Amino acid sequence: MKKRAITLTINGEEYNLNVPVHYTLLQVMRDQLNLTDVKYGCGRGECGACTVLLDVGKGGMQCKPTDKKTTYCTMSQSKRKPILACIALAATMDGKSITTVAGLAQNGDLHPVQKAFVDESAIQCGFCTPGMVLKAVSILEKNPKPSEEEIRNGLEGNICRCTGYVKIVKAVQVASKKTATGKR
Amino acid sequence: MAESVIGKRIPKVDSREKVTGQAMYAGDYRMPGMYYGKVVRCWEYASAKVKKLDFTEALKMPGVVKILGPDDVTKKPYNTTVMKLLVPEIFGEVFGEIADLNIFNKIVKHQGDAICGVIARTEEAAERAADKIKVTYEPLPVLMTCEESKAEGAKKNGYLFTPLKPGNKAFDLPASFFPNQRYGWNDKDGKTAMELFDKCDYVIEDTYYVPKQKQCQMENHSYVAHYDERGRLNIWTSTQMAKPVQVLIAELFELPLTRVRLVQTIVGGGFGVRLGMIGEPHCCAMAMAVPGHPVRMEFLREEDWVASETRYPGHIWFKCGFKKDGSPIALDSMYMARKGGYYTHGSGPPFCFAAFIHGMYKWQAMGCQTEGYFTNEVPTGAYRGYGNPQLAFSGEQMITRMCKELGLDELEWRKKWHKGIGDETWLKGVTFASDGLNDCLDVAAKESGWYEKKKKYAKQTGVKRRGLGVSVMQHTSGAFPMLLEHSVCTAKLNEDCTVELMQQISDLGTGGHTAITQMAAETLGFPMEDIHLRSGDSDMCGFDIGAHASRTVYCAGPATIEACESVKKQLLERAAQLLEANVKDLQMKDKIISVKGNPQKSISAIKIAKEGVYNYIDAATGKTIGIPGQIQGYSSFFAKHCSPPFGACISEVEVDTETGEIKVLKLVNAHDIGKAIHPPSVEGQLEGGAQQGLGFVLTEEYAYDKMGRVLNNDFTDYKMLGPSDMPDAKIILIESAPDPIGPMGAKSCGESALMGPIGSVANAIFDAIGIQFKEAPITPEKVLKAIKEQGLQK
Ligand code: FES
Ligand code: FES
Numbered sequence: 001m002k003k004r005a006i007t008l009t010i011n012g013e014e015y016n017l018n019v020p021v022h023y024t025l026l027q028v029m030r031d032q033l034n035l036t037d038v039k040y041g042c043g044r045g046e047c048g049a050c051t052v053l054l055d056v057g058k059g060g061m062q063c064k065p066t067d068k069k070t071t072y073c074t075m076s077q078s079k080r081k082p083i084l085a086c087i088a089l090a091a092t093m094d095g096k097s098i099t100t101v102a103g104l105a106q107n108g109d110l111h112p113v114q115k116a117f118v119d120e121s122a123i124q125c126g127f128c129t130p131g132m133v134l135k136a137v138s139i140l141e142k143n144p145k146p147s148e149e150e151i152r153n154g155l156e157g158n159i160c161r162c163t164g165y166v167k168i169v170k171a172v173q174v175a176s177k178k179t180a181t182g183k184r
Numbered sequence: 185m186a187e188s189v190i191g192k193r194i195p196k197v198d199s200r201e202k203v204t205g206q207a208m209y210a211g212d213y214r215m216p217g218m219y220y221g222k223v224v225r226c227w228e229y230a231s232a233k234v235k236k237l238d239f240t241e242a243l244k245m246p247g248v249v250k251i252l253g254p255d256d257v258t259k260k261p262y263n264t265t266v267m268k269l270l271v272p273e274i275f276g277e278v279f280g281e282i283a284d285l286n287i288f289n290k291i292v293k294h295q296g297d298a299i300c301g302v303i304a305r306t307e308e309a310a311e312r313a314a315d316k317i318k319v320t321y322e323p324l325p326v327l328m329t330c331e332e333s334k335a336e337g338a339k340k341n342g343y344l345f346t347p348l349k350p351g352n353k354a355f356d357l358p359a360s361f362f363p364n365q366r367y368g369w370n371d372k373d374g375k376t377a378m379e380l381f382d383k384c385d386y387v388i389e390d391t392y393y394v395p396k397q398k399q400c401q402m403e404n405h406s407y408v409a410h411y412d413e414r415g416r417l418n419i420w421t422s423t424q425m426a427k428p429v430q431v432l433i434a435e436l437f438e439l440p441l442t443r444v445r446l447v448q449t450i451v452g453g454g455f456g457v458r459l460g461m462i463g464e465p466h467c468c469a470m471a472m473a474v475p476g477h478p479v480r481m482e483f484l485r486e487e488d489w490v491a492s493e494t495r496y497p498g499h500i501w502f503k504c505g506f507k508k509d510g511s512p513i514a515l516d517s518m519y520m521a522r523k524g525g526y527y528t529h530g531s532g533p534p535f536c537f538a539a540f541i542h543g544m545y546k547w548q549a550m551g552c553q554t555e556g557y558f559t560n561e562v563p564t565g566a567y568r569g570y571g572n573p574q575l576a577f578s579g580e581q582m583i584t585r586m587c588k589e590l591g592l593d594e595l596e597w598r599k600k601w602h603k604g605i606g607d608e609t610w611l612k613g614v615t616f617a618s619d620g621l622n623d624c625l626d627v628a629a630k631e632s633g634w635y636e637k638k639k640k641y642a643k644q645t646g647v648k649r650r651g652l653g654v655s656v657m658q659h660t661s662g663a664f665p666m667l668l669e670h671s672v673c674t675a676k677l678n679e680d681c682t683v684e685l686m687q688q689i690s691d692l693g694t695g696g697h698t699a700i701t702q703m704a705a706e707t708l709g710f711p712m713e714d715i716h717l718r719s720g721d722s723d724m725c726g727f728d729i730g731a732h733a734s735r736t737v738y739c740a741g742p743a744t745i746e747a748c749e750s751v752k753k754q755l756l757e758r759a760a761q762l763l764e765a766n767v768k769d770l771q772m773k774d775k776i777i778s779v780k781g782n783p784q785k786s787i788s789a790i791k792i793a794k795e796g797v798y799n800y801i802d803a804a805t806g807k808t809i810g811i812p813g814q815i816q817g818y819s820s821f822f823a824k825h826c827s828p829p830f831g832a833c834i835s836e837v838e839v840d841t842e843t844g845e846i847k848v849l850k851l852v853n854a855h856d857i858g859k860a861i862h863p864p865s866v867e868g869q870l871e872g873g874a875q876q877g878l879g880f881v882l883t884e885e886y887a888y889d890k891m892g893r894v895l896n897n898d899f900t901d902y903k904m905l906g907p908s909d910m911p912d913a914k915i916i917l918i919e920s921a922p923d924p925i926g927p928m929g930a931k932s933c934g935e936s937a938l939m940g941p942i943g944s945v946a947n948a949i950f951d952a953i954g955i956q957f958k959e960a961p962i963t964p965e966k967v968l969k970a971i972k973e974q975g976l977q978k
Contacts, residue, residue: 031307036212037205041402042485046899049402101205110203118199121864124872125693126202127402127452133203155907159899161400161453162693164871165907166915167864 006094010035011103019090026050026085029100037102037130038085041159045087048158051131053080053138055097082138101130104137113137116175117168124162132158136172145176189702189712190928193864196698197717198450198691210422210449211406211482218408219249221470221481222302222310223463224317225295225491230560230892231324231343232292234299238318242302245316247309250473253300254288257469261286262436264493264565265460265529266428270667270729278361284346285526287465292321293345293525294560295893296490303470303479326560326892327352330498330520333557345525345558354523354556355531357538366516366551367538369612377505377549380514384505388586392578393959395885396497396522397876399567400904403452404488405463409471410478416443417468418478422451424458425730426688430722432461433468448720451731454692455876456566459732460528462492489897493565494886496521496533496556500578510592512547512601519574521556524563531556533564536610537571541579543610543658543828545601560892566732568873569938572659573880577960580655580943585956594947595634598656599625602830609828610658611666618931620856620921621656621830627916628654628854632834641951649978650838650849651952655943658828661923661932662735669735669823672726673743675704675751677815679797681775681790682714683751688725689740694934695865696736700744702861703737703927707748709772726820734932735823737861741927743821750817758792758811827923829931830856833940835911837948841971844964846882846949848911853940856918859929863917866933870915873937878911879904881942882961954978 002021007014010029019028026043029035029052041049057079080099104111110118113136123129132155139146139154146154151172152165160168201207226232239251261283268276289297299319304310325343327333336342337352345352357365370376381387403422410418417439423429423446430446437444451458467481483491498521505514519534531554538552587594603609604619629635634652641650662669673687685704691697697717705712719725728740752772759777760767763786769779778786795810802809833853839846853870860866883903887895896902922929942960950956954977955970 034214036208036214039209039402040211040404040482042899044485044898047402047485101203105204110200114203117203118195121193121196121199121695121868123196123199123202123693124695124868125402125451125453126198126207127209127693129202130205149908152908152910157906159400159402159904159906160872161402161455161875161904162872163868164873164875164913165910166871166913167868169907 004091006091008093009097011099021091023090024086025088025090025093028090029085035100035102037100039127039130040086041127043086045084048084048131048135049128050085051082051134051158052085053099053134054083055099056081080138080141082135101133104133111137112178113140113172113175116171116178120167120171120174122163122167122171128158128160132160132168136175139172140176140179144179148173189705190861191859191863194712196695196865197701198697207450209403209406209452210408210420211404213408213420213480215408215410215478217476218478218480219303219305219474220307220310221467221479222314223298223466224300224302224314225487226292226297226299226319226321227295229292229321229323230295231326232321233324234290234292234319235322236320237300241318242313242316245309245313247305248313249303249305251300251302251313251317252288252470252473254286254290256473257287258437259286260436262432262465263527264462266425266432267529267532269428269431278358279531280355280358281530282346282348282527284348287469294490294562296487296562297525298466298491301466301470303474328559328561328888328892330522330557333559349558352558354527354558356555357531357535357553364551366553367535368542368551369549371548375549377514377516377551380549381503381505384513385508386586386590387503387505388582389503390582391958392500394497394500394574394577395880395960396561397495397567397880397884398489398886398902399455399457401453401455401457404483404485405492406482407463407467408478408480409467411471411475413476416445417472418445418447419464419468420447420449421464422449422458424451424454424690424692424732425460426690426722427728427730429461429464433464436465437468437472446722448688448690451690451692454731455568456570457492459566486897489894490562493528493563495567496564498522500574502578502582504582504586506586506590508590510587510590510597512545515541515547515550517541517552519552519554521554521564522559522561523556524559524561526563528563528565533571537574539610540572540575540658542608543603544579546603546607561888562894568876569935572657572935573877573938573942576655576657576939576943577881577946581946581950581956584653584947584950595625595629595654598654602656609826610660611826614665614826617825617827617925618858618921618923619830620918621832623918623920624830624832624854624856625656627918628832628834628852631914631916632836632850632852634834637836644978647842648838648840649952650836651948651950652834652836653944653947653949653951654832654834655940655947656830656832657936657939658830659932659936660733661738661827661829661926662823663733664823664826667733669729669739670820671728671740671743672820673747674726675747675817677751677793679794681793683708683710685715685717685744685747686725687717687719687740687744688722688728689719689736690731692731694736694869695862696731698865699737699861700741703741704744704748707745708752710775734934734936737930738827738926738932739823741930743819745927746819746821747817750819751815754815755789755792759787761811762787825925827858827926827931829858829933829936831936831940833944835941835944835948837945837952839949839952839967841953841976844967846962846964846967848878848945850912850914851941852914852916854916854918855933855936856921856931857933858921858923858926858931859919860917861928861930866917867915869933870937871913874913874941875905875910877938877941878945880938880960881945883963885961
């Protein structure tokens with residue numbers, strides 16, 4: 001079995017892994033690392049249960065001195081793009097950094113999207129929830145004030161068989177309002 | 185009393201663990217020394233004999249531990265369902281229940297039948313070895329319709345699915361129990377429906393087709409089984425019916441009940457698919473072959489399509505007679521179902537189809553016959569609604585057609601002729617105790633703009649035509665008295681006056697655990713966070729039927745209430761003794777027990793709970809401090825009724841007459857819940873059910889090739905409505921008719937959600953283009969074809 005050594009950061013933690021070249025990211029996470037918050041729903045990119053967020057840009061505070069006295073700082077949220085772990089080969093993830101639903105909360109506070117899912121009862125069986133929450137986070141990071149249509153279109157690809165999407169859409173709207181006004 | 189939590193929009197008790205990924209589903213369990221099991225299924229045939237099984241190459245594969253064929257496991261045949269535990273044996277016999285399935289099979293009766301199983305050290309090794317197993321098949325005739333199955337069964341030496349069911353007929357309604365093989369009633373002079381048609385002014389007859397729909401719960405079936413050193417078979421599974429499945433496993437492997445321990449994990453959606461056993465027998469058989477090693481087995485999604493049960497598809501025939509003014513006189517009907525490869529629930533859902541006709545309208549006489557033939561399809565079983573969605577599609581369209589042809593207002597007709605308080609429900613001899621249907625209809629009419637829009641859409645000319653449809657339903661809350669409805673709850677009072685409830689009832693995502701916890705909090709007057717429901721481990725919990733038939737709140741809830749009442753009573757009794765007061769004069773608020781009207785005379789419930797556990801001896805007096813004994817409440821509750829909820833739904837659709845596309849613009853579903861214990865959960869059931877109902881009526885059905893192989897066993901080809909396909913859904917909870925029997929007035933909602941959208945959308949399409957579609961799902965192709973053949977009728 002051919003293996004490849006990769007370094008992969010998951011929820012801020014760095015893992016040095018030896019992964020079989022044919023393993024998907026989902027297999028590595030669930031079976032090698034026991035990170036079972038990433039779900040297997042179909043294994044062929046059709047349901048979104050295995051959604052994780054891939055960091056594609058540096059986030060955090062960036063400061064540059066503009067002249068001798070002042071430093072200009074901007075807070076930018078890291079840009080994260082949803083990918084499907086069941087169809088991503090782990091071997092291609094070397095040097096990458098991903099976030100799962102277990103890594104969204106900060107200092108014990110749920111992410112606003114997570115909080116909205118709880119408050120709006122947007123969770124039934126919960127099996128689609130990790131993927132759904134991450135997808136919602138990525139929608140709002142790209143567009144903090146999406147219309148209902150944009151939310152619905154953005155969620156396409158993530159299947160929920162329990163909720164009819166009603167309360168999920170509502171939760172994203174609520175999270176959008178909260179984040180847009182800076183409240184957490 | 186603390187502030188009431190009933191009817192409050194509080195967060196669900198299990199949502200934080202689910203939103204952070206901490207919730208453990210069966211597939212998330214990993215154990216030391218764990219092996220992996222893989223079932224080898226027949227993918228190439230739907231009907232065949234296994235001629236030869238060759239494990240030689242497979243056994244040479246690295247990591248393989250054992251391979252089990254049909255002769256290496258128990259050959260005891262079984263039935264996947266738990267039904268036989270729910271009815272007295274005599275009923276099972278009357279209905280002809282049989283056990284016709286084996287763990288590993290030598291005859292393939294449908295694509296996906298299990299042939300053998302591989303146990304290996306890794307999942308990958310198991311899969312690779314499974315690929316190397318050589319199975320030689322001899323193909324047999326493939327029977328995909330009732331007619332084919334009947335014809336083949338009629339031949340001498342014809343192909344039989346099981347010798348127990350000659351002629352390939354899986355079931356009918358036995359004449360010994362059902363006069364004329366029909367479920368229903370005769371008119372006051374004893375005349376059957378058939379005899380009354382002559383007396384009618386207007387008779388209609390129609391045949392409908394209802395689809396083979398899949399539950400598509402998002403969590404795949406996963407299990408871990410472990411045959412441990414004590415000789416106990418442990419199984420972790422996300423079944424809906426933990427206790428009955430434990431019993432079935434014990435029976436199958438001929439073990440005393442105490443040697444089977446079933447741990448029910450969090451359930452990633454059920455909708456009926458997990459109502460009995462699915463992969464449990466296979467996983468357990470593998471675990472028993474490697475004692476000491478837990479065996480994990482996870483279905484691939486494509487396996488779920490062929491190896492777990494579906495809705496009953498088939499043809500439904502209706503003949504109905506009315507007076508000119510619309511008075512319903514006689515209804516005769518027949519549901520001919522394709523059973524699939526195994527008996528499973530037998531006549532269950534078709535019988536319930538008949539039962540739901542029984543509970544809906546005031547015919548002078550009605551009868552319904554059901555029959556099912558084995559086919560080489562994935563077996564049928566339980567799916568949310570259990571016969572009722574089929575009625576919504578056929579029966580509700582028929583009523584609307586009659587109203588249109590007789591020029592009657594279809595909404596008013598339903599108000600006038602539906603059954604209500606005092607009338608017989610779906611089950612003979614059981615009468616309705618509450619009825620909120622007219623309120624549902626009024627509210628739905630108002631919210632949807634029924635009367636104005638009906639007028640507005642009466643004369644349309646454009647390419648896109650709009651229409652409105654209405655549909656009503658009644659369902660059930662649990663299945664008493666047809667089925668056993670028994671729930672046990674133990675409420676353990678801790679020494680700090682907090683509570684754990686032990687109750688083997690699963691929460692499929694419905695919010696059942698939240699509602700039950702609310703009921704406990706309400707009964708005790710304790711805050712929600714002081715109460716935790718522990719469900720899952722059969723070692724810990726008493727009997728419970730589990731989650732089916734929309735029973736959780738209605739049947740398991742009262743057990744919780746009674747157990748908590750007992751805790752409260754014991755607390756008050758001890759307080760009475762300590763305060764030297766009369767129990768009747770005491771009240772408990774915020775865990776302080778005091779004499780009514782004399783708040784100074786009080787004692788803390790926390791103190792009583794604590795002293796009950798830490799019952800020290802006072803060195804000075806030599807007497808105990810407080811009253812000894814940890815308090816526990818207990819209830820073994822049997823339901824007394826089935827309080828059917830009603831519901832009314834109005835849909836508005838737009839049909840594109842050039843492309844055949846149907847867009848559901850708005851859906852208003854008003855549900856007669858009695859009392860909503862946790863309103864967001866009730867809404868959630870109705871909102872989510874709408875997605876499944878719309879799927880039934882618009883998009884979802886199995887497609888097969890000629891060989892009996894499923895063509896659409898994935899989420900791309902089996903089309904479910906996605907987030908952007910869903911209409912604006914307005915759910916209205918009607919609480920004007922609290923049920924006098926249901927706990928705190930509550931009736932059920934879990935399954936009720938599908939019927940309204942199905943019937944109302946079909947009727948709205950009829951309203952939009954004047955064509956009634958007899959076949960579900962109503963796809964754009966069918967719409968275009970019908971318009972081409974019949975022209976727009978409006
Ligand atoms: S598991 Fe379904 S998309 Fe990855
Ligand atoms: S909550 Fe069950 S699949 Fe979405």
